[in-house]
Amino acid sequence: MDVREDDWRAASTAGDARRLRELAALDGHDDLGIPLVLAAKAGHVDAVRVILGTNMPDADMRRTALRLATRSGHAGVVELLLDSGAELSDDALIEAAACGSEDLLQLLIARGAERGRDEALVVAAERGATAAVRTLLAAGAGSLNPALKGAIDARHAPTVVALVDAGASAAEGLCHAALVGAPALVDLLIDRGASNLDQAFFIGAKAGQTAAVTRIVLCRAAEAEGTQPASACKPRPAPSGASSAIAAHLAMGPAMLGARRPVGLAVADARAVSKPAFFSTVRAPQAK
Structure with missing residues (x-):
């Protein structure tokens, strides 16, 4: 009795191990590569086991099945295929x-x-x-x-x-968090020891990341005033939509940063908090 390829494919896709055993008893089938790939991709461990035990597909099909099972996260299927001799991809x-x-x-x-x-x-x-x-x-x-x-x-x-x-590097992470505007991660990285607040401030300001820069300014203020080190600072977020509150925090920047700010870092008028205006608040000094 001839067994149609469609029967093998349908049972493999559905993970119907019992039906696969019935098909194997009727006809061992010459090529089970495609059914193996279908069962592996879907993560059907029992179906894969039946197919491998009926008529071992060639190395190329087992490698393909292994790759698809890996991409889909099917650890049980991957283990079976490795046990069958399938080779891992690079x-x-x-x-x-x-x-x-x-x-x-x-x-x-x-x-x-x-x-x-x-x-x-x-x-x-x-x-x-x-x-x-x-x-x-x-x-x-x-x-x-x-x-x-x-x-x-x-x-x-x-x-x-x-x-x-x-x-x-927490310091490198802080600069990146300031660049992409991730204020919660700014807090976390400062808490994890990042102390390059001035550098991160400049990067965040240039990128127009107001919320992230506000966190840095508040932490820098606490450090400059000696109330707590930057690594212990837990700055509070600025109220949502409160432009005046954000502007007030940023306007304190020059006094807070003081003489310890890096050469070339200057905070001009921080009362404007829109990105285009805020970009202009941090700039290098003009050459004399």
Whole structure:
């Protein structure tokens, strides 16, 4: 009795292991590569096991199935395919990081995956997959500062903390948080030891990031007045839409920054808080 290819494909896509066993009993089938790929992509562990045990597809189809299962985060299917001899692709860790699966990353690392660890760390950080980030850090992934910037861009505070605690530069992170306008992360990075407030102030001001700059000014004021170090400062956010309040805080900038501000940093009139006007409030001195 001939068994139609459509029957295998339908059962594989649905993950119907019982139907696959029935089909295998009727006809072992010459080529089960496509059914394997369909079952692997959908994460059907039992279906994959039946197909592999019926008629082992060739190496290319197993490699394709492994890649699709990795991209989808199906650790159980990946383990079966690795046990069958399927070869990992060079970017397996990156693909696993993209789906944020800690279990899958641990499996791949245990099976010898090493290439692309640094790139995988950046990808996991950009997605806020903190557990995956910690797994990659434990495996020796580098590129901490690029990963930190990715986490800041995505506003993933727990991932930012994990990376700074692992050795990423809080100072570099503070500058980036000021640049992209992430005031909550400005607070967090100052709390984690970033002390380059003047540098971050200039970067945030040039980018027109009023809320982030306001946080920095308040912390810098507390440090300059000796009430608390910058790392202990917990600045309060400016009231939403309160332009006068923001302007009042920023207008205090010149006195707060004082002589300790870097050469070339000058705060002019901070009463205007729109981005175009605020951009002009921080500028280098004119050459004499």
